[in-house]
Amino acid sequence: MGDWTPAMVEARLESAADVFRSLPEVKPQGYFNAWPEYFHSFADQVGQEPRMRRPKPGPRDITQADDALLWLRWLDPADVRLVWLRANRKPWKPICWELGISRATANRRWQYGIAVIVWRLNGKRVPSKRSIDFVISRAAQ
Template sequence: MAEWTPTMVEDRLESAADVFRSLPEVKPQGYFNAWPEYFHSFADQVGQEPLMRRPKPGPRDITQAEDALLWLRWLDPADARLLWLRANRKPWKPICWELGISRATANRRWQYGIAVIVWRLNGKVVSGKRSMEHVIAVVSERRLS
């Protein structure tokens, strides 16, 4: 496979969030509904919008989503939370309020988290001596070339 890019990592994290969002919810065990299921007649459904559901994710989608979640272990827990919130398409303002950081700091930490994942997926280890700016710059230079 070709080298990973930040865009590929972002897309995979977003698709993982979509997969976990579309999985059926876990229902409590031991409870059941004794009422019979009600079938609507045609007259009941006239004028109603049809119920369109997305297909359930397949085994390959679930495996890729689980792999993407494992990538978050390479990050600081706060940065992993930030990346997961952005993958779930949460706006920046609530994220900043929740984490208690500014918008610029949140964006910088998000870029750093994506860059660390890209480095690790491409078989490199990020040294603790490297600055966030250096790691981001190296990944963005590779993306431009």
Template sequence: MDKWTPSLVEARLAEAAFVLKRLPEPRRRGYFSTWPEIIHSFGDKVGQKPRPMRVLPSPQAISRMEETLSWTVGLDPVDGKIIWMRAYGERWKTICWTVGLQRSAAHQHWLYGLCVIALRLNRRRFNPNLSKRKVIELARGA
């Protein structure tokens, strides 16, 4: 990637969250069943809910997801939580209840976190004492 922008960072985080949702559930090692798999007839399946199909992600998508997981390490925990909740598609109302911020403040934390990640990925230095608005302007102007 030549130039990271906050919107590209947001798209990559959303892809990582989507890949995490599609990964198979972890299983305990050492436990298995010796019973044969039960084959249901049509009459048995009439009242059952269909099992959702699981499409496993590609190895390239898993590699990008693993790279993305480390992006929020240096952020404030509130910013990281807001970023990942938005990546998972949570509504702003739920995010505000969870974090305890108003909508405008939560949005500013989210945008600030995306801009900090974009600046780090572009290897640009910035003063951590700058206000959130200055960092957002710095990332958008770059």
């Protein structure tokens, strides 16, 4: 792919979180139920709205989600937690409470994490002797 932008990285991480959330859960091994799963029809659920099921993610979606997870290895462990919580669309206030940081600090660290991923995807080394603001501003270009 060509040049990555922060918006592209953010969208891919959110998509990865959605894919992992929609994968079927792992069932414990051992005893199992051989009866087929019974789906109730609308007539069976009188007065209730039919629930639509989202389709399961395809192989391409799962591969892209796995690739997006590998991007997180380029970040510090504290920043990985922050970026992944935001990819799961968790609001800022619970994130700040959980990590014990201010909203401004959380936003700056999140932008820096996204910027580091953008730099690495575009084949550049993240400069260690430059400021966080420099790294963020250059990733947006």
